[in-house]
Amino acid sequence: MKSVINGHGGQLSKDWRVHSMFRRVGQRAGIAPSSCHNAWISMNSTSPTQRPGGRSERLVLASICLAAIVLPLSFSGGAIATPDIARTLGGSPTALTWITNAFMLSFGSLLMAAGALADQYGRKRVFAGGMSLFVVSTILLALAPSVLWLDVLRALQGVAAAASLASGSAALAQEFEGHARMRAFGLLGTSFGLGLAFGPVIAGMLIAWLGWRAIFVFIAGVACLAMIFGLPRMRETRDPGASGLDWPGTLCFTAMLVLLTFGIIQAPASGRDSPLIIALLGGAGVLLVVFVIIEARVARPMLDLSLFRYPRFIGVQMLPVGTCYCYIVLVVLLPLRLIGIEGWGEMRAGLFMLALSAPMLFMPLVASRLAHRVSPGALSALGFLAAAAGLCWLARISFEGAAFSALLPLFLIGMGAGLPWGLMDGLAVSVVPKERAGMATGIFSTTRVAGEGIALASVSATLAWIIQSGLTRMAMASPHVVATASQQLATGELHRASTLLTQLPAADIRWIYAQAFTHLLLGLAAITVICATVVFSVIGGSEERASMKVAGGEAADPSP
Structure with missing residues (x-):
């Protein structure tokens, strides 16, 4: 490390603020911990004569930004398409x-593993393989004959997305230096915001015009463009010191x-x-214990569990938990x-969702500006409280008719969630010593993305249980029929x-659903308030603002 710094005139130390921004935005894009750290070193050890021309750099940037747009579209598009899929394929x-x-x-579950493989075998190679698999799986999704095939192919698409995102983000870091690198990763983050904000609208229009299969055709087409423009101009880079993947930890964690x-x-x-x-939940508990034992013994663990001795680092993990339950x-x-209960069209629903997702385009920037004056932990807690207020407000709204009254609470939820969304990447690295920042971003990335899946599963199951309770009181049917209908x-x-x-x-069934959804929103608001309380108690101090300003310039104090 010292030779790299000395060999380039101290550029790494002079550009530490840019390095920190690179880590924060790169983590948002899902770079594995070793990728963030080693990519920075390899970038600063590349001579100017080895770098491609400006046009090639811009095309590589455009390619990876296109890939970044389709990933959130894949997430939100599947949700918008589910009712239409159920009508055509059943399931x-x-x-x-x-x-x-x-x-x-x-x-x-595979983001960190993909980053480790990219370090070992080459970022361009893993990006090419990941994007190719993503295109093939997405085309097959458009041709899927049943919901079972859709589920299998969606899992395969997620594997490809993890490989593409982790390796593509690390490869992008090779193409730019200094402030240009910071701007490039800023565009990458903006691309994710665009995909998240306008994904429901695009999906709704495609379904309304051409059906749900058109979503996957569109995604595959954009991914093909990303490959055509980017791959021929992308340089191959790898980490010479990469020791390979923690296979036991990865397999145990995924299982x-x-x-x-x-x-x-x-x-x-x-x-x-x-x-x-x-048996399933007990098996998950056993595997969690085995995973902790494995990670405590291996030389280069997938997750360095010793970071959890920093109380403020534990507090940071509540940030993605809160955003999952109040927004995702x-x-x-x-x-x-x-679409399914109120009978709206897909296009109308997609446009309506803009009230929730549009604040994500500007609130992270607002949060980063405010963080210079207010503690990021306090700002995040304030955002959660605003989102909780929006959830309580939304619980009082009826979606019958035009439902314009729901737009303001949805906008408030989006604005509230946008504050911690724009700050949590920086907080993840500011609450630990700077030499541990790479692993800290890896743990945070895993908590964030894996937590979204767990939150979706738990909230969907909770909604079904609340509906089942209401139907049991009103429906004269067997428990099995009530459970299936729920x-x-x-x-x-x-x-x-x-x-x-x-x-x-049908009106009574819709009323039972509406009551269940109201109780669910109030429960989500309660979870969000709990997250706000923990965040403010643990990381709400003014010292977090100072640590984010230097972005890891000093080792964080492990005490609360």
Whole structure:
């Protein structure tokens, strides 16, 4: 490390602020911890004569930004398409739930592994393989004959997305230096924001005009453009000191997430006390213990668990938890309600979702500006409280008719969630010593993406249980029929639930769903308030503002 700094006239130390911005924005893009650190070193050890021309750099940047746009579109597009998929292919409620969860599960659990493989075998090679697999799996999704094939291919698409994002972000870091690098990663973050904000609109228009299969054709086309423009001009880079992948830890962690997610999703259908659910959740607990033992013993662990001795680092992990429960779950559940329960068209629902997602285009920037004057921890807590207020407000709104009254609470939720969203990447590295920042971003990235999948599964299961409780009191049907109808309603299948509950009018079923959704929103608000309390208590001090200003210039104090 010292030779790299001396060999380039101290550029790394002089550009430490840029390095920190690179780490924060790069982590948001899903770079594995070793990728963030080693990519910076390799960039600063590359001579100017080795760098490509400006046009090639811009084309590589455009290529990776295109890839960044389609990834959130893949996430939100699947949610918007679920009701139309159910109408054309059928499928059980559990299978329909996996359309979104399979993608999030494989994507979140393999991000760090993909970054380690990119360091070892080459970023361009892994990016090419990941994008190729992404295009092939997405085309096959457009041709899927059943929901089962959709679930399998969505999991494969998540694997490809993890490889593409981790390696592509690290490869992008090779193409720019200094402030140009900071601007490049700023554009990458903006691309994610664009995909997240306008994904529901694009998906809604495609479904309305051409059907749900058009979403995957569109995504595959954009991904092909990214490959055509970027791959021929991208340089191959790797980490000469990479020691390979922590295979036992990776496999154990992935298996644990699979069992946990499957157990949560299956619980409403099988019952919380069924032997299958007990075995799945118990197996997940056992694998978690085994994973901790493995990571404590290997030389280069997937996750360095010693970082959890820093109380403020534990507090930072509450930031993605809060944003999952106040924002991410609504990105999936609200379109299901609008399209499947309220009978809205996909295009109208997509436009309506802009009220929730549009603040993500500007609130992270506002948060970064305010963080120079206010503690980032306090700002994040304030954002969570605003989002919780929006959730409580939304719980009082009826979605019948035009539902314009729901726009303001949705906008408030988006604005509130945007404050911690724009700060948590910097906080993740500011609360630990700077030499541990790479591993800290890796743990945070894993918590963030894997937590989204767990949050989606748990909230969907909770909604089904609340609906089941309401139906049990009003419907004269067997427990099995009530449980099945509850799951169908939780996935937005009002028509199929009505065919099971023939003794209940559709208006009564819709009312039961609305009451359940109201209770769910209040529960999400309570979780968000808890996250705000923990965040303010643990990382709300003014010292966090100073540590973010230097962005790792001093070692963080491990005390609370």
